[in-house]
Amino acid sequence: MEEIALKVPGKICGRKMSVSQMEPMIPAENRELADLAADLIGKASGLAARLSPALRQSIGDLVRSVNCYYSNLIENHNTTQR
Numbered sequence: 001m002e003e004i005a006l007k008v009p010g011k012i013c014g015r016k017m018s019v020s021q022m023e024p025m026i027p028a029e030n031r032e033l034a035d036l037a038a039d040l041i042g043k044a045s046g047l048a049a050r051l052s053p054a055l056r057q058s059i060g061d062l063v064r065s066v067n068c069y070y071s072n073l074i075e076n077h078n079t080t081q082r
Contacts (some may be wrong), residue, residue, distance in 0.1 A: 027033065048056055072079040 051059070070078055
């Protein structure tokens with residue numbers, strides 16, 4: 001059983017948690033959720049097909065930057081917006 005040490009910024013935390021306590025990391029099969037995901041993928045593809053390649057690239061760059069910024073905030077890394 002693999003264990004990880006919990007790290008809480010600004011606090012000393014000696015508690016350990018088994019990785020299995022975080023499972024399931026994949027949601028149970030859900031047909032409604034799968035249908036919604038397929039619908040979203042289809043709509044996103046339809047939108048992308050109507051955009052110019054330059055605009056698609058710009059939107060992709062922006063989304064990656066925003067995702068990185070908020071991922072770092074969630075992980076409690078000091079970060080700034082560009």
